Amino acid sequence: MYIIGAIFPILVLYSRKKMPESPYWIQHKFGKNAGERARLEMEKYTGYRINKIPELEVGGSKIRDVLKGKYLVYSIFISVAWFSYDIVSYGIWTYSPLIFSTEITSYYADLYIVFTGMAESIPVFIGFLIAIYYVDKIGRKSLLIIGFLGSFIALIIFFFMNIYMVVGLIMTFSAFGIVHFFHNLGPSPMTYAYPVEIFPTRIRGTAMGFATSVSRLGSILAVFSFPIIDALYGLKTIVIYFAVFELIGLIITIKYAPETKINPLRKNLNKYQNK
Secondary structure (H helix, E strand, O other), rough: OOHHHHHHHHHHHHHHHOOOOHHHHHHHHHHHHHEEEHHHHHHHOOOOOOOOOOOOOOOOOOOOHHHOOHHHHHHHHHHHHHHHHHHHHHHHHHHHHHHHHHOOOOOHHHHHHEEEEHHHHHHHHHHHHHHHHHHOOOHHHHHHHHHHHHHHHHHHHHHHHHHHOOOHHHHHHOOOOOOHHHHOOOHHHHHHHHHHHHHHHHHHHHHHHHHHHHHHHHHHHHHHHHHHHHHHHHHHHHHHHHHHHHHHHHHHHHHOOOOOOOHHHHHHHHHOOOO
């Protein structure tokens, strides 16, 4: 099992060595001539034309740079949205086998749990495919809103089903599957894409690192809070707990998320740098 898990990082490391570096970064580090050579190499590699490499901000990158002035709002947006998504995602992924196990009475319960867990990946895959197709058609913000809203509605419906009827494996699996689908239609891919598009090159890596760190606090909270809430109040309360964070992600997206649909990266950089 561990060897299988090691195969993919090896493939990533090998692929990374074959990838050309960003012309923006190379020009910033080594000057315009090096940036121009990198631009030509990138155009040859990708088939896309880069009309001009913009002048980049001079200086290093520190955490405080993403927490002041024009970048503070974007840092709050992406960090809170990512945190909210991770609370629900890690909570469900970590403990769904345990929940399923309480709803299976068969002699082959362990086998059913394994296959049920594997089947949870199907709506994930479908959600990603739809996101890939529509991301530049309806936009990042729209997909993020649809993802949070769809997950919120699914959890609320599942909450009331738990109150008024006996919920079995099929209903629980369907509810979690719908949440996975909407997560990977919106919050999962968009929380990775946004920091790359709304922050300038100089602080983009720091912004991504900061948002990722905040999101990991959400995953830690999910893993520790789920069994405590379940032991004290039961599954219905966990569902509402998750729904609250879906609602937080939805509100922060509607209020603060910019739309970067179709715009070239350079245009986005200039747009946000001028604010």
